[in-house]
Amino acid sequence: MVRFQEGRISEGMFRxxxxxxxxxxxxxxxxxxxxxxxxQTRCNPNCISSRLYRGVEEVRAIMVEELWTSKEETLRHLQSEEYRRVLLVVEMAEECPEIRFDTxxxxxxxELIxxxxSQP
Incomplete structure (x- = not known):
């Protein structure tokens, strides 16, 4: 469940x-x-969204995407027991995973589209 409306993300979100x-x-x-x-992560009031994706072109690909209200909340999540379970899955990967943290x-x-x- 996404807890923000399209175009309404406030400054300083962390993905x-x-x-x-x-x-x-x-x-x-x-x-x-x-x-x-x-x-479990989506139950955290500071989690805006938590989603899983599977690859279409690369069937072995799995992507986890989380959006948090702040960097501090992201860091708190990284220290959690829940996140330790994510790291156990990362260890199953066949090669080094792509891991990113974006502000x-x-x-x-x-409205941007x-x-x-509407521009000439």
């Missing part, structure tokens, strides 16, 4: 993403763990 290649024979276990963590200072939605398309 974390992990993209990893999990062997097909371990995907079921990995997804079960990640789904459980994602459900979002501004976010725009469909409308504005761009």
């Amino acid at each position: 974390s993403t992990i993209r990893m290649l999990i062997p097909l024979d371990k995907q079921s276990e990995a997804l079960e763990i990640l789904e459980s963590v994602s459900v 979002i200072m501004q976010s725009r939605a469909v 409308a504005s761009a398309r």
